[in-house]
Amino acid sequence: MKKKIVAMILVLACVTGIYAPENAWEAPVTVEASTQKGKKTPSIQKVYNAVKKAYGDDYIPSEKVSKKELKERYGISSKWYSAAIAEVPMISANADTLVIVKAKNAASKKKIRSALKKYREELIQDTCQYPMNQLKIQASKVYVKGNYVCFIMLGTISNKQEEQSEDKVIAAYKKQNEKAVKAISKLYK
Template identity: 45%
Template sequence: MKKKLACMLLMGALALSMTACGGKDNNGAASDNQQSTMESTAAGQETGETGSTTAAQNPKDAAKALQSAKKAVTDALGDNYWPDSEIPGEMLNETYGVSAELYDAYLGEAPMISVNVDTLLIIHAKDGKVEEVENALNAYRDSLVNDTMQYPMNLGKIQASRVERIGDYVCFVQLGADTSSVEEQGDEAVITYCQEQNELALEAIRQTLE
């Protein structure tokens, strides 16, 4: 009887020991899995693989690209770059028809003296908004071309202005600076000269943004 009781106690102790060992292995495996998951998440955040991290960086990257594009334009045109006053967001909306919902970054400059019309505007459109920005700038350009009485002395410069899309960016260039050297040759000469200045600016922008 005593031997039978001893055997039963020994078997029970062995069963408990095996259960304890199994639980320890499972807990160890769970810990390893959790550690692996945390390392993968951290790696994704560091490399910008998560959507929220990448999206948060885009406006900053666009703003830096805009500054680089402006420098490229001023380097290309030199003294023939006249815009020197920032276009505020309110004016971008009210005058150019581009509301804040359409872009996440922009660079806009025009001369402080209102009789001059030289303008550089580069807008980084939000996803799916490039066409709306382009349409708004084209509508603004059309209004200038049709309102010949507002800036008669700058008619050639206005007619030479351009709206161009470069990836997610939309540009409006209305440049030319001092056109007095070609004015005696007629309006077509002024337009051609301003078109050349605009193309210089756009080529500088393309090389920076593309």
């Protein structure tokens, strides 16, 4: 039911022209760097594609985040990374978000991880969140693999699962986030 409502709002926003994303003319951040010291590191595009494929039709983010927005929203300086892809939902009523950042070095990786953890905590503390997103936000994850630091808040659960206790709903959303973790981990095997 919630998916239908969100879809209807999205269609109405697009048809009436009330939705006009800031910086829509800016290209997404997708600068690539070479692998470090002979270790095989998947490209950021492979990481992104693997995550997106893991969710299939349940992958909701569709609005690319610009380099400027990456700094403003997440506190991540362009000096810290060699590549980044970030997507958010087109409509703010949905919380699904994916941020993948390829750190330049170990010090940058720590800074990016810290910035994403801070962002996650701010989301959790934000009392202005849509009630339907609060538990999904609590289940969000900052994940580090190799040079990549990711913020993962993805996936859908059934209406039956949504009607369970808060702890069970959070656990169900955490399980959804694990799809992304597994997809990324497979690229390193």
